[in-house]
Amino acid sequence: MSLGATKSHAQEFAQANPKDIALYPQQNVCRNVLDISGIWKFKKDVKNTGEAEQWFNGLTDAEQIAVPGSWNDQHEGDHNYLGTAWYELETNVPEAWKNDNIYIRVGSAVYFSKMWINGIAVGQHEGGHLPFAFLISDKIKWGEKNRITIEVENELKPDRIPNGNVQGGSFSNFPASNYDFFPYAGLSRKVFLYSTPKKAAIKDITVQTDFEGSTGKLSVLVEKEGAINKGVLNIKGHGVNKDVPFTFRNHQAEVKTDIPNVELWSPKNPALYEVTVYLGSKKSPLDVYTLETGVRTIKVTSTQVLLNGEPILLKGFGKHEDFPIYGRATTLPVMVKDYSLMKWVGANSYRTSHYPYSEEYYTMADREGFLIIDETPAVGLVFFDGDEAIQKRHAQAEFALKEVISRDKNHPSVVAWSVANEPSIRDLAATFQGKISEATQKEVSEGRKTLSGLMKKAKELDPTRITSFASVMGGPYDWLTDCDVIFLNRYYGWYTNVGYFDQARAYLNGELDKIYNQFKKPILLSEFGADAIAGSHGTEDEIFTEEYQKKLINMYLDVANSKEYIVGMHIWNFADFRTAQAIMRVDGMNLKGVFTQNRRPKMAAHLLRERWFGTNKF
Numbered sequence: 370m371s372l373g374a375t376k377s378h379a380q381e382f383a384q385a386n387p388k389d390i391a392l393y394p395q396q397n398v399c400r401n402v403l404d405i406s407g408i409w410k411f412k413k414d415v416k417n418t419g420e421a422e423q424w425f426n427g428l429t430d431a432e433q434i435a436v437p438g439s440w441n442d443q444h445e446g447d448h449n450y451l452g453t454a455w456y457e458l459e460t461n462v463p464e465a466w467k468n469d470n471i472y473i474r475v476g477s478a479v480y481f482s483k484m485w486i487n488g489i490a491v492g493q494h495e496g497g498h499l500p501f502a503f504l505i506s507d508k509i510k511w512g513e514k515n516r517i518t519i520e521v522e523n524e525l526k527p528d529r530i531p532n533g534n535v536q537g538g539s540f541s542n543f544p545a546s547n548y549d550f551f552p553y554a555g556l557s558r559k560v561f562l563y564s565t566p567k568k569a570a571i572k573d574i575t576v577q578t579d580f581e582g583s584t585g586k587l588s589v590l591v592e593k594e595g596a597i598n599k600g601v602l603n604i605k606g607h608g609v610n611k612d613v614p615f616t617f618r619n620h621q622a623e624v625k626t627d628i629p630n631v632e633l634w635s636p637k638n639p640a641l642y643e644v645t646v647y648l649g650s651k652k653s654p655l656d657v658y659t660l661e662t663g664v665r666t667i668k669v670t671s672t673q674v675l676l677n678g679e680p681i682l683l684k685g686f687g688k689h690e691d692f693p694i695y696g697r698a699t700t701l702p703v704m705v706k707d708y709s710l711m712k713w714v715g716a717n718s719y720r721t722s723h724y725p726y727s728e729e730y731y732t733m734a735d736r737e738g739f740l741i742i743d744e745t746p747a748v749g750l751v752f753f754d755g756d757e758a759i760q761k762r763h764a765q766a767e768f769a770l771k772e773v774i775s776r777d778k779n780h781p782s783v784v785a786w787s788v789a790n791e792p793s794i795r796d797l798a799a800t801f802q803g804k805i806s807e808a809t810q811k812e813v814s815e816g817r818k819t820l821s822g823l824m825k826k827a828k829e830l831d832p833t834r835i836t837s838f839a840s841v842m843g844g845p846y847d848w849l850t851d852c853d854v855i856f857l858n859r860y861y862g863w864y865t866n867v868g869y870f871d872q873a874r875a876y877l878n879g880e881l882d883k884i885y886n887q888f889k890k891p892i893l894l895s896e897f898g899a900d901a902i903a904g905s906h907g908t909e910d911e912i913f914t915e916e917y918q919k920k921l922i923n924m925y926l927d928v929a930n931s932k933e934y935i936v937g938m939h940i941w942n943f944a945d946f947r948t949a950q951a952i953m954r955v956d957g958m959n960l961k962g963v964f965t966q967n968r969r970p971k972m973a974a975h976l977l978r979e980r981w982f983g984t985n986k987f
């Protein structure tokens with residue numbers, strides 16, 4: 370599929386624009402939101418005849434399905450279905466919205482989707498873990514029901530991110546994902562209709578913060594459409610309630626203002642301010658939008674990450690959006706529980722491995738004081754299958770990066786962009802052995818181009834955050850060159866040296882020092898861990914027992930305590946999660962969670978609680 374707009378069966382589909390997801394739908398005096406999630410009609414299109422048969426004119430013989438919800442575990446027989454399926458809902462649009470612009474926003478459609486309103490083509494979106502929105506006002510029927518049709522296709526293809534069916538890739542899974550989590554499909558997040566004022570509307574707000582002494586410095590870029598040239602910015606919270614009038618030039622206004630006696634945002638004190646933009650006057654605005662944001666800075670030295678100028682250590686996990694039956698769907702009670710459990714063990718951060726999560730996660734992190742490493746869906750990039758595939762993936766990774774930065778840039782909780790997870794070369798042993806063939810060298814330089822390109826892009830779009838990617842064990846060090854903080858996924862004691870704790874410790878120690886000495890940059894262990902079957906115990910070191918997992922995690926934390934340049938320890942994983950079937954994944958599960966999939970603690974969770982509330986560094 371191309372990233373450009375396409376035509377099929379004489380219909381034109383607009384390409385989704387990352388700008389249209391910058392502002393989460395909001396109910397206020399000028400805007401309305403209608404959550405149209407719920408039970409939708411659903412029909413699998415096994416032979417891919419739906420478009421030719423014009424299923425967008427109404428689904429016949431359809432099943433019922435829950436949205437949000439991955440489709441895989443809702444109906445018997447669909448678990449491994451990764452082809453095309455159609456969703457349909459009929460709904461009225463409130464008459465009161467008649468004079469507004471009306472958008473539809475889909476939180477996530479895995480992987481490629483096309484949309485019709487009342488049988489008329491609207492738009493398409495490629496990429497499974499980020500929202501998209503389209504303006505549909507001119508397709509709405511008033512006083513009657515409107516048919517919303519979404520076609521979703523989730524084939525595993527080598528030139529997608531994440532990729533699948535990679536010939537010669539390192540996974541032999543069923544289904545053939547080239548990554549270690551189940552390729553859940555369907556509409557996994559909420560779907561909204563929302564309205565914005567027609568005359569003039571706020572399109573985007575970008576807040577950047579700094580401070581000098583006790584004064585907070587805010588720089589707010591407002592972008593709008595429509596004929597209005599004035600606005601007011603209001604900052605509210607912590608004893609401040611301040612209006613700053615401003616003027617637009619070319620639909621943009623950059624407003625700078627100070628906050629006296631600022632309360633800085635941090636995990637210990639997640640102080641938030643309300644930033645409200647009014648178009649026109651505050652009293653009778655043409656449009657209004659309110660963001661919650663925190664004033665904070667994030668910087669790095671050669672050995673530290675500084676939050677508001679003070680060293681901060683990131684303690685936490687790599688996670689997944691994963692829960693029985695829901696699949697990858699938004700499950701708010703599980704999200705709330707996860708934050709509670711992360712607090713219970715003393716964690717202050719996590720990585721949204723291996724794709725951006727639904728928006729609620731970030732809002733909650735802002736309020737609860739968590740630090741997020743926000744990761745794009747570029748997991749498992751390979752560089753051996755020809756220029757065309759490499760470039761297609763690069764283009765999609767860059768598009769997803771634009772989308773995620775557009776969506777998440779105002780969250781104080783987001784401190785870093787991870788542009789990829791475990792890009793790889795085929796001969797991972799070569800780096801260790803120092804025997805790099807010509808073919809491997811070509812992969813290394815292609816990889817460097819992609820990764821440095823993505824990190825450069827992230828910096829260009831947002832110079833205020835850490836940029837990095839999570840690197841695979843055995844991956845070329847050359848790729849680490851442009852990372853602000855080096856993220857390492859390491860499995861000494863599990864995938865290598867299993868059972869040999871002394872060797873594992875020695876290798877880990879040695880490699881950490883080697884990398885630090887080469888780059889003189891702070892290091893975060895973005896993955897380490899061991900599978901443990903909950904309830905399996907032993908008196909001696911035995912893999913898959915809870916004791917082994919606990920001992921391995923303890924060893925890694927001890928090593929980290931002895932290194933001044935280690936700035937974060939993220940255990941893989943927070944909870945057990947579903948994967949494709951593979952011989953290393955009994956019951957289709959990765960069991961490296963310190964909690965089970967149902968969020969019951971293993972011994973390692975208690976260990977973390979002791980350590981992270983104790984006096985150790987980690």
Ligand code: GCB
Pocket residue numbers: 548549550723790791858896941959961
């Ligand atoms: C990794 C991957 C992660 C896997 C993990 C494992 O390095 O980044 O997606 O789940 O290893 O458990 O093998």
